[in-house]
Amino acid sequence: MRAVITGKWRQRAHASAFCAAFLLCAASPLHAQASAGAQITNVASLHFAVDGENASISSNLVATRVGEILDVRLQALGTGTVEVSTGEADRGIPFLLTNSGNGNEAFVLSATAGGAALPASTLFIDADRNGEFDPAIDTAIGAGGTTPGIGPGATLQLLVIIPASNQAGAGVISLHAQSATGTGAPGTTFAGRGDNGTDAVVGSTSAAATAETPFTATEADASVVKSQQVVAPDGTSSPVSGATITYRLEVITRSAARLTAAQLSDPIPAGTTYLPGSLSIDGAALSDAADADNGRFDGSSILVALGDIDQPTTRVVTFQVKIQ
């Protein structure tokens, strides 16, 4: 989830400080293809008469196995140019991958930012499909950049994180996906490498796809840097059920900014429960109730009033949630 600062701004508010989640329901109805590995059988029956006596027979059965077509589609989600605040470490650029083949297939991903290759560690599956990066929920693709296998017609929503070191100026985030079995000109065959040992055949997409989203990185008037620490019941940092996540929101305003009645809000991530009494600002506890102090928990988000800010300021808000 993305923390948001609201309030009145003397200068332009930086778009990236606001939630920019666009969830496109790209449920384009796929023509139901014959599944890879399926067997198609055909038998004819014959009816006839000999000497006035009716009889019937069946033909032999012919069986043909369906080969696997390798096809993939990739689509940039969201519209227009993504604005990134320099230093923002958790900005995910959403893409939608569709297995448009007829078999179970994994896809190898690779991404570039401004032409420079990004490591596989910048690639995530947007598990809750909210278009935003949340390390406690979203799944790392991992070294090698290969997705899990998905069924025919299934989709994966993906996120590419732009590392701070790739945020110079403007550029394009480009994501490439290709079938793990192989790519090539349509009709290229990989003998025996399809589902159930059938042949895999490259389809009309060449089993590869690329999608791009332009971005600009600028110094924000104000930014929120969010980080988190996970402590599991067993003492490890695995984001498992029962683990506690401590979120730290660092609100930084620069000299150019003047905010009035600024308020920081951050929704509690889906699948987690707010830990009562865990909200604090600059180390001082804030009560959860809507009362005299500046913080509260409204049942779904933490809200902290930051008041008027007219000089470079850093405020640190922390709170905790438990993974359900």
Added chain:
Amino acid sequence: MRFPIGLCTALAALTATAPAFGAGLTVTNTVFSQQRSTAPDGTTKIALTPATRVTPGDRVVYQLAYRNGGAQPIEGLTLNNPLPDALTYRGPAQGSPAPEVSVDGKTYGPLATLKVRGADGAWHAARPEDVTHVRWRIANALPAGAAGKVAFEAVLK
């Protein structure tokens, strides 16, 4: 991608060599895949090869070759072929008489005479993809020793 449970690594079309018998009547069902290629002179060449593997969009031809191996003539011969679900009917294969078709397995006739009920509840003219059965009725008696072939073309969904 490959799955380890590869029991069926042999994917050749199982064109059974043992035909079915009945009162001297034998029938052999064979599936071919159809390759279209453009010849240097611009004409389209259609080649039929045994269907070793098919992928969605491929055109296949099912051929029924029948023969009266008995001593008596065979009368009223009807060949009925329910279409496998994964196939969409396209039409008679080149050189074959056109079958009667059905969209319900009960009423047969030329496609143009058939109707199907759409999702909106209204009846509309049947299209090739609505066909569920094909049938040939051989009008004349098949004399002893005589043979024939019928075939239809379909596309893998």
